[in-house]
Amino acid sequence: MGYDGIGSIEFSNETEHPMSYSSKENDIPGKANRVLNVVMFALALIATRLWYLAVIAHEDQVKAADRPKSRFVIEPARRASIRDRYNIPLAINKMRYQVSVVYGQIRSLSGSLYIIDKEGNRRRIKRREYIDRLSKMLASELNLDQKRVEDLIHSKASLLNQIPFVIKTDLTESEYYRLKAQESDWPGLEVAIIPKRVYPMGRVASDIIGYMGAISKQEYDRIVGEIKVLEAFIEETEHGLDAEVPKGFSTVEEARERLADLKEKSYTIHDAVGKSGIEGQFDQELRGFFGKKVYASDARGDFLREKSGGRDPISGQRLLLSISSELQAFAEELLIKNEMIRVPKLSETKKKGEVKEPWIKGGSIVAMDPNTGDILALATYPRFDPNDFISCSDPEESKEKSMAVQRWLETNSQIADLWDQKQPYRRERFDLTQGFVEEETVLDWPFFLSLVLPADNPVRQKLLTRIRFREAAALDSIAKELNSITGGLPFPSVINYLYQSSPHQPFGPKLGALGKIRIEERFGMNLKRVQEIREELNRLFEGIDLNYDKVLLADLSRLIVNSDCCSKELLKKLGDKSLTEVRNDSAALLKIVDHVKSETKKLFDELTFKEWREKEEKGYLKEMRLFEKENKKYPKPYLDYIDEMEHKLFDEFFARHKWQLVTAFLLGHSDFSYPEEGLQEYIEFFRKWHDEVLSGADHNADWQPSFVRLYGSLKKLELWLALEYMQSLRSYKDLERPLLGKLRFMRSKQPTEKDLAASFYPQYGYGYTRSYAYRQSTAQGSVFKLITAYAALAQRVKSLPEGPVSKKDLNPMEIVDQFTKKGKDEFVGFHQNGTPIPRYYKGGRLPRSIASNMGRVDLIRALEHSSNPYFALLAGDYLEDAEDLVNTARSFSYGERTGIELPFEIKGNLPDDTVDNRTSLYSLSIGQGSLVVTPLQTAVMLSAIANGGSVLVPNIVHLMVGDAPRRGADLLSSNEPYPFEDILRHLSVDFPLFTKAVAKKQKKEVRLFSKRLKREVFLPDEVKSMLFDGMNKVVERMHHFPTIGRLQAYFAKYPEAITALKILKGQLVGKTSTAETMERIDLDYSCGVNKYNHLWFGGISFEKGTSSKGSYLIQPQFGTPELVVVVYLRYGGYGRDTVPLAAQIVEKWREIKKRHEGK
Incomplete structure (x- = not known):
């Protein structure tokens, strides 16, 4: 049975195996066919794609493959001139010399930079060593700080690659030619001539011409927004959609032309644009169309050769105005002359000369041709100088221009500088021998009072003759004490209570019954002291009947003196000082502090910050880069971080040691604390300078009169009293306390001492940049x-x-x-x-x-x-x-x-x-x-x-003329392909030969502004x-x-x-x-x-x-x-x-x- 069993098993296996093997073997061709079908289909797809790329999309793919190898360099257009009806220039461009560094050129030659050493051997150097040598050369030629130049190249020029980074503008002619002669010896050095906007007639027609300024974010966003709207409209039109035509356009062609104009004008966030007048109204017409050059570049972005497809810049449209510059200048001269002889009159009075007049009165003259509508003169006074809005690289000139711009724009900084006496109060006048001159007056205490109060005002008279340093401190102290006694009742209410009977006249809201009861209770609790205060106030307010004037007297005196900073010993020593002397001391101290701060900054950079950079710079920059990475921010140039830290450390340093440094310079004080900060070198520097000034040095310096004044006031005082007096003197920015009363015509609803200090200046300004001819209205x-x-x-x-x-x-x-x-x-x-x-x-x-x-x-x-x-x-x-x-x-x-x-x-x-x-x-x-x-x-x-x-x-514009941009059939050189471009390029021909555009010249555009009804x-x-x-x-x-x-x-x-x-x-x-x-x-x-x-x-x-x-x-x-x-x-x-x-x-x-x- 075992045998049969095994045999049956074997038989069974033998009868099934051949059948299974045969069926699988017969299925192999089918599987192969299926695999081959898939492979053939894939090959067909690939072949179809290759055919599409090679035939249908050939041109697009060539462009796409070539694009990464192309780099574009924008060439700005020259801004067009503005002239009068007789072609006399009002705004033009002049040559401006400038030196720049092109970092891309330095980087591209980094493997082949060689120098000839002292022994005459040719030696290869590294890029860092080359930049070090280049910065030393530039610093020597241009009188710049070598370390600063080197930092600029490494931190900022390196980011721009092939774009020139400006090291300095407004070079002298000799500097330009010396550097130009060395340009070929220093790769990366670029010395160029660029246009500079100039207004040759200065202030003449300034309100018509306008001025230039940096483009604001709002202006830039508006231009970018318009470009996006037009692009979307044109794209929808090209796709056959029923798009709504943007406002201001009637056809697609107009929108296309406008879009092309905006793109080719190349607005960037760093551009200077017209801000007012003709410069602002016709900015786009004046600025022209940028040019560009196309370069082949390698994978690192280095330029290899110039390619076709570039174009030259097109200057803007020249404007001829309808005005006669000569008539305009004459009209402005008449206004300035009349300003000097015109005497104001009140409508209710019969005579002139009975009232005070403003510092600048103002006016306008308009001359118009009634037959054509041409404006021949549009004069206004006061006026400004548009040249002050053009930047420059010289520090002193730049500072003067900045202060002038603050004056023209009537900023809070201008008001602060006038109060602090950093610049005089100016107005333009005409002299028969000198022509136009600037009349200057320092805003001292008497002049300030003459601007805010009439000559017969009792407050003005008392502040000039009776109220001295001691009385002003006493008045401020009394105001604070009354506030404490009455539980915070307003000072005017307390004055109204103390001075109720005739001839005194109340000021402000009446005190209610509860308020009177409260004052009586509080005064009853401090009867003796209140009686003493009343007697002191009677002496201070003698001859002043209006309670408004009493409050005004208190507030004006508090501008000068803060009793919290005045000890009894100080008042005993300096109590007899007039408020005029205190104001002048305050202005002198500000000038000395500014001078000490400026000199301390130089020492700080050399002694303290240099050491910080050696020890801390690398760790600090590493920390900043990590911060940028964690917060997903774009990396800033490392020099920006260094500058920020320098300002921060210096401000902290000077805030700690300000008075030690000032007393060392003013009084020769040599006590120095904080030995761990190396203050001794600073103190010794200023102490020695103090001795030199006393010996007659720096007698022509602008701060020298301030030094003499303060030294004379402080030299007899003990050091701690001198320091206390200086610390009691306040600048405009320190006037932060609220006023005692709500005086008339203050600038803010909750007025402070600043508002009162600024009351000498008209609330809405004098209108330097707001023409009285058309920008300000009045009764007729x-x-x-x-x-x-x-x-x-x-x-x-x-x-x-x-x-x-x-x-x-x-x-x-x-x-x-x-x-x-x-x-x-x-x-x-x-x-x-x-x-x-x-x-x-x-x-x-x-x-x-x-x-x-x-x-x-x-x-x-x-x-x-x-x-x-x-x-x-x-x-x-x-x-x-x-x-x-x-x-x-x-x-x-x-x-x-x-x-x-x-x-x-x-x-x-x-x-x-x-x-x-x-x-x-x-x-x-x-x-x-x-x-x-x-x-x-x-x-x-x-x-x-x-x-x-x-x-x-x-x-106001008579004619506009200039070159129009070439487009369509008129365009010879553009980014669009032209027939046989590839073949011609192999023959080194980078322009179209088979086009009528070759024969066409630049198209001129003339627009006449005719009579408009x-x-x-x-x-x-x-x-x-x-x-x-x-x-x-x-x-x-x-x-x-x-x-x-x-x-x-x-x-x-x-x-x-x-x-x-x-x-x-x-x-x-x-x-x-x-x-x-x-x-x-x-x-x-x-x-x-x-x-x-x-x-x-x-x-x-x-x-x-x-x-x-x-x-x-x-x-x-x-x-x-x-x-x-x-x-x-x-x-x-x-x-x-x-x-x-x-x-x-x-x-x-x-x-x-x-x-x-x-x-």
Whole structure:
């Protein structure tokens, strides 16, 4: 059985195995076929892909393969010039020498840098040694710190690779040529000439030209955002989508061109752009289109050779302005001259000279061609110098420019520097022998008080004569003690309680019953001390009746003295010092501290920080790199970290040792603490310098007078008292204490001592960079009566039947302008029928004329004598609707921007309540109330009257000309492939031969800014001639006595003004104006705010014409309008004072035109 069993098993196995083996063997071809099919399909896909890449996508793949090997270098375009109408340059580019280091060139030659040693052998050097030698050479040639230059190359130039890193700009010509001669011997050294923006006429037309500055993040983001919008629009269009055209464009082609312009102008975050004026408005046109060069590079980014596809930069579009620079300069000169002779007058007073005047008054002159709209002059004062906004590398010059920029922009830093007497208070003046000069005055204590208080103010007098160092400290101490006694009640409330009875006058909110009870209880608990305080205050406040003035006295004295820093011993020694002396000591100390700090910085770099770098620099930089890695930040140049640490360590060092170093220099004090910091070397340095100064050294240094002053004040004091006195002197930044009272016109809601110290400066500045011609608005006054007269005449002429119109027919009405009183009732005149005209008339208050008895007036006489009731009645009784006057004014461009191509023009304001508010209507009719205008708007209005009703957009740009970028068929050299590019490249031909573009030259683009009509207004000859008659009468009065005598006396220093007025007799018409505005001039309670006069004249000059009288049928009595002149002078006396200036402008323009005829 065992055998059978085994045998059966074996049999069974033998019968199954052959069958299984056979079936598997028969399946092998099928499997092979399947594998082969998969392989063949894969090969087919690969072949298809290869065919696609080799045939269809060949060009794209060639570009993609070549792209990593190409590097682009951007070449900036030259900014175009700005010139006047006669091609006289106002903004140009001059040569600027610059030395840079191209690190990529140094790196590419790192294996083949050789020098000739002293023995004449050729020796290979490493890159670090080469950079060390290069930095030593540059430091020697340019008087720079060698270590600093080396750090700049390693830390910053190395990051830019093939982009030049600037080491120094504004090289002298000799430095440039010396380095240029060595350029070929020093790989990586690049000495170049670059353009520098220059304004050859300085301050002339500065508000028109504008200035340059670094592009702001907002400006950069706006440009980038516009690029993205245009790219998205074009991409959607190319895909056939129905995309909405971006605002400002009408076609896809316009959007494409704009996108190309923006990209080719190559804005970067480091660019300088125009910030204001023409430079800002036409920045994109002026900057041009960048050029670029294409280089083949290796894997490390080193340049191998220049490739095709580059292009030269295209300069910007040159601008020719409509102004005459000569007329502009002359107008500005007139403003500056008049600034010196103009005396302000309050509207309520009869005489001039009774009030104080601001440090700078300001004004504007606009000259406009009424036939074309060309602006011939747009003068304003004060003005700025745009050259100060151009950077330079010289430290001293750069510091001066920085201070000048702070002055022009009127920053808080400027106010701080003026208070600290680091720079004088300046204003531009004209000298008959020297021309334009800067008048300078140091802001000492008497001058500060003269700016914030009038001469007769008791506070000013007491601070100059009675309040000394001791009294000021006592006043501050009393204020603190009263605050403690009353439990924190405001100082003005306590003063009001102490000084309630006549003649004292309260200040601020009244003290309530609970407050009085609280003070009485507190005072009762400290009765003896309160009585002593009252006696001391009586002595200090003697002669001051206003409680406001008492608080003002306390706050002003606290500006100078802080009682917390004054011991009894110090007050005993220096208590008799005047506040003027203390202020001068404070300014002198600041100058000494700045000098000591500057010299300490040099020593610190050499003695202390050099040692820190040797010991700590590597570990510190390693820590910073680890910090960057952990916070996923881009690595900064290591020099930035070193500089940050240097500033930090020095600030800490100087804060610890400031007074030791200052006393060593001022007093020769040689006590030094902190021996572990090596302070002895610093102390010895300044102590020796102290001895040298006493021996007569540095007698011409700017800090020397401060040294002499402080040394004289401190040398007799014990060291600790001298130190205490110096520490009690405070700078502007230290004035942090809140004021005792809420004084008037402070800059912040919770005013501090800084606000009071800054009160000498106008809250809104003098307007150096905000032209009075179009960027600041003001009340107009009687010049606006021309609009009121026109509105009435236009309605009158429409109501008359067709045919001849006489003066009598056209005149809308007559009244008797005579101011009278009957009891409490006031009357401004009488109607033609004898009915009196009450002051309060039909729901409004009529304005009265300056003259009490002007007599019978019609429209022409009302213009001549400026009758206020006449024009108020025209607006209220004669015009059909109360809104007619507002609509008429708007049609002449009031209440809207004129459209001049200058940024930041303001639109002024027209009242919106004339229907419901009769007084507002009456005020508007004479140019007062809520009406605010600009001189430019006035020039547009007068031009419309002069030319017969055409309201023109004022032109400031006459012509724009330059090269246009070549695109499409005009493009010879670009990134786009051209026919047979590969074959031609093998033949070393890197430009297209088979295209018409080869024969084309650069396309020129010329744009003429022609006359632009804004709207037409109804102005028949009859209306125009009657307006001219009234305006002519105004100017004729200037030639009659006593007016001409007063003008001759006023212009006694400049008699040429009266000569010009006489020459233009019968050729100049116009309207004078004395606008009244409320102005804050100082801190005085009773007269700090007053109604001041601002003066206007709007005039039209004519070429000589024929005259006709009695009828307006044929033509006006004047010739062709020649020039519109608007003169605006702030803080003046009478409107007549402006007329001779306008006459001088007309005469000057005629002289300029005659000289340029035929050119």
